[in-house]
Amino acid sequence: MTHDTRLGFDRETLAQRVVFAPGAAASRLADELRRLGGTRVLLVAGSAEAELADRLTADLATRPGAGAGPVVVGVFDAVRPHVPVAVAEAARATAAETGAEVLLSVGGGSTTGTAKAVALTTGLPVLAVPTTYAGSEATPVWGLTEHGRKRTGVDPVVLPRTVLYDADLTATLPVGLAAASGLNALAHAVDALWAPRVDPVDTVLAGETVRVLAEGLRALVADPDGPGAPAARDRCLYGAHLSAVVFASAGSGLHHKVCHVLGGAHDLPHADTHAVVLPHVLAFNAPAAPEAARRVAEALGDRDAVAGLVALARDLGAPTALRDLRGPDGTRMREADLAPDAALVAEAAPPSNPRPVAPADAEQLLRAAWAGTDPRGDGER
Structure with missing residues (x-):
């Protein structure tokens, strides 16, 4: 050092x-x-x-x-x-x-x-x-x-x-919605690690946010009606607050730009969209942001950040494919939407992103998220 x-x-x-x-x-x-x-x-x-x-x-x-x-x-x-x-x-x-x-x-x-x-x-x-x-x-x-x-x-x-x-x-949040909402909060922290205004304080808070949310969400989903559930909800809400503080300071990174495009174009459910997209953005950026990936992995208690995030999503029963999500009117995102959406994502990608985002890169990322492909490259989750 x-x-x-x-x-x-x-x-x-x-x-x-x-x-x-x-x-x-x-x-x-x-x-x-x-x-x-x-x-x-x-x-x-x-x-x-x-x-x-x-x-x-x-x-x-x-x-x-x-x-x-x-x-x-x-x-x-x-x-x-x-x-x-x-x-x-x-x-x-x-x-x-x-x-x-x-x-x-x-x-x-x-x-x-x-x-x-x-x-x-x-x-x-x-x-x-x-x-x-x-x-x-x-x-x-x-x-x-x-x-x-x-x-x-x-x-x-x-x-x-x-x-x-x-x-x-x-307490009345269905477990599935609580999990997706918690992963949305976790996305604020992960995305902050390469956001335009990230600073050393943000990086410390982001790591703590991921750790608190992962622990709280796992405990809540494992036993939502048990004696430990109120304390688990406390931790989740505290983690959500931390995540927002980090996001407010660091700004909107690639992950949020992707989700804003998808939400605006297809009216997809907000939290579910974040839960699906985050592992793919992390897999895209991790090779060019090793310190960010190290912090996420450490907070998740895993040797690999993407593997740790995939394991967390699996434990929480979170959605894994954009094609499975429905808007309020029941419609789904079509495969034909991927190319035009990718062009919008590439246009919106922050210059501060650890690696450039060309339309072809964005389409590959969106295609994997749409199909539910394992972001580690091992096939469908």
Whole structure:
């Protein structure tokens, strides 16, 4: 090891209040809303989270004039994956019509993304209560989809001012969805290792994130109803937060560019897409990023990073082929889509990626992910 290379980097730390409160989200909610200053609350929660959101907000006033505390003045539930522009516009209109002063997001990444879309144009503060491991709640990244293309951007105004984490709220996640959502979080950490703004702090956090998530997810999937499940959920949610912190700092690497193309073009399920694609991006980049691969392997407790990630996905029962995924309307990605998608991936690939990404490279990667081919080159998994 040499010591003659000086260490230098730029890093920004995001201003956000983070509250981990196992089993206490409902009792802490009103106080956290008061901290944000406004009392007129627009609740953003998809239909799947409606019952949970109702329970969480049961102690809040539901009509103006019902007291000095926070008041739920409206509900927006037309949440869609990848935040279509039309959905964003409808949510913004609801915020304006209700005179909302604070946005309360209860749900996964699509729900948080919808609240962010409102904050982007209104500047309203967001309090996020995550129910999955998506991680959007801890990043200043927004995303909107229109005409089959997903565009993203970074703006500090969309970063939720407060995140209220309660792992008990993830207890109703089906095991398969929890596994895929956890692998989505893990992808943030792995992709950060070669992302455009990665720094030494990110690399340390990324390794710890992979380790925490792998341990938590394995424990949760092995015995989702056992006595150790609450602690496993705590670790998974903590790992998801770490992953988002790393992603927010390091930026979007090749893996996320691939998934943004696929999500925008085919409306594929977000977490499942990340779970399928990640081992293939890791296999593509690992030869040109040996230090990143070493950190991933070490965190997974394996001699080889790709083998360790494949083993984790297998243990979790995660999906392995893009051709098996269905969009909300039941359609699947076709083999004929691979070439045009590959061209978009090559165009979007960050210049900082450890190796160049030509359209042919991108198509080979996508073809393997579409077919479910073992990224180690040993045939289908």
